[in-house]
Amino acid sequence: MREPPVTGGRSPDLRDYETSNCPVAGAMDILGEKWTLLVLRDLFAGVRRFDEMQARLGAPRALLSKRLRRLEDAGIVQRVAYREPGARARHEYRLTDKGKDLNTILVALKEWGDRWVNAPGRAPTDLVDRETGAPVRLALVRGGDGREVTARDLRMVPGPGAIPKRQA
Amino acid sequence: MREPPVTGGRSPDLRDYETSNCPVAGAMDILGEKWTLLVLRDLFAGVRRFDEMQARLGAPRALLSKRLRRLEDAGIVQRVAYREPGARARHEYRLTDKGKDLNTILVALKEWGDRWVNAPGRAPTDLVDRETGAPVRLALVRGGDGREVTARDLRMVPGPGAIPKRQA
DNA sequence: ACCCCAAATTCATATTTTGAACTCAGCATA
DNA sequence: TATGCTGAGTTCAAAATATGAATTTGGGGT
Incomplete structure (x- = not known):
């Protein structure tokens, strides 16, 4: 009656x-709200300022603000103070180690999108080895x-x- | 002024x-709605029937129905007819190749969640090589x-x- | 004819998202 | 001292989505 899962063998059944x-x-509880993973994409691409991020995403400012606060509360991004010459002190958003560790999630999304969403062979970015330039x-x-x-x-x-379910 | 991205070198700047x-x-356009990635998690775990999925997720039936249709329209799942002895023909949901290829996204989410969300060393599932049993x-x-x-x-x-932006 | 079951759909109520306008703090300029 | 500018937000009303309970649908079994 129970057929084997896609990723799995005969038994035990993960559904138990x-x-x-x-x-x-x-993970989805933190990352699953609208815009959150795109915010992280931008952070990985080097975008650190509120307004630049807002302009790139086109997300409502209120939402972006909310998302960044949530990511900060989750320890994924960190507000860092900076001052440009002749301007007042501001702060920018940077990924923490916990945030940088989201790398594989973004890469997995990118690879799938490249394979199934976009025109084949037309990926807007390539991942390469920093030293050799070989694809990664x-x-x-x-x-x-x-x-x-x-x-x-x-x-x-x-x-x-x-945690086994009672009464499988 | 432009600081290097986390994943990147000196130049060119991906923000251009x-x-x-x-x-x-x-990818997020298809996968980013609430519940969608959890639906896929269940499909990877071998859950194929509407009611079982609904019970596990606790999602509203209307939403689950909508999500499954969207995944079907996107070619990620396929409705397959089946008949249990002494019951009428029904259908179940199965991952297509495009759907199975989401595997790495789910694994990436799992690994991050195991590292940063749950108690260390208490992962509810392990990924192993089918033959050798070695961790993957x-x-x-x-x-x-x-x-x-x-x-x-x-x-x-x-x-x-x-696609370069005009007026970088 | 009546009951059961899986798979939905409906519907009224809550919660989120959207987009435009407004606020705020501090530096610069007059 | 007032006025303006800029980045980084907040506010608010309207629109879109999500929720959960109840109902519907289409067969099959008894």
């Missing part, structure tokens, strides 16, 4: 566990030997934090 | 290009030799589809 501590849900991409790798595996080799199993 | 064809924006993770790899690189080695440069 609680979703309350799901890390995807936890996201891949699933096996711990230990660091060998690449395909999505079909992947299996999801209950981890140390899995 | 249009954002209209941004693949992240394109997402990594940035260099094309050609397939060597892993760090986020600090990464640089974003304008690609073939980059």
Whole structure:
């Protein structure tokens, strides 16, 4: 009756566990509001000032303000004071380590968008190795030997934090 | 005046290009509505029926219905007819290739959530290699030799589809 | 003919988002 | 001392979305 999941083997069935501590849900709780991931895209692209971000996004100023505050509260961005010569002190937004660690999420979105949304071979940006200039991409790798595996080799199993449902 | 982006080198500045064809924006346009990525999480976990999904998510039925239709229209899920013995024909939702390719996005969200949202070392699921059982993770790899690189080695440069802004 | 079930749809109420206008603080200029 | 400018917001009314409960739909089984 229960058919195997896309990412999974025969058993155990992931559906027999609680979703309350799901890390995807936890991440989406912070990142899932409208504009938030695009704000982060801009931060990764080096945009740090409110007005520049607002102009690029076209988001309502009130929303942008709200989102930046939420990201600050979550420890993803940090307000940093700066002063341009002959202007008063202001502040800009910078990614914290927790924020920079969102990198793979943005890269994954970019790669999927490049493959399925835009015209093929017309990506507006490329990711390259800083030293060699060789293209860089996201891949699933096996711990230990660091060998690449395909999505079909992947299996999801209950981890140390899995919470079984009563009455499966 | 322009400070270097987090992911980038000295120049060219990515902010001098249009954002209209941004693949992240394109992806978020489809995936960015409330519940959508959690629906996909469930589909990856093997949930295929409307009611089971609704019960797990706690989302309003109307929304879930709307989201599934949108994912179907986008070619990410497919309605497939099935019949359980002694019941009438129904249909279930399955990921298409385009949908399965969202895998890395979900894995990236999972990994970030595991690192920053949940209690350390208490991930509810582990990703393992189907054959060896070895842990699998997402990594940035260099094309050609397939060597892993760090986020600090990464640089974003304008690609073939980059559209310069007038009057930079 | 009547009941059950999965898969929705409807509808009234809440919450969010939008866009334009307004505020605020401090430097510059007169 | 007043006036203006600029970046970074806040306010507010209208529009769009989300919520949750109740209802509908289309078969099949008894």
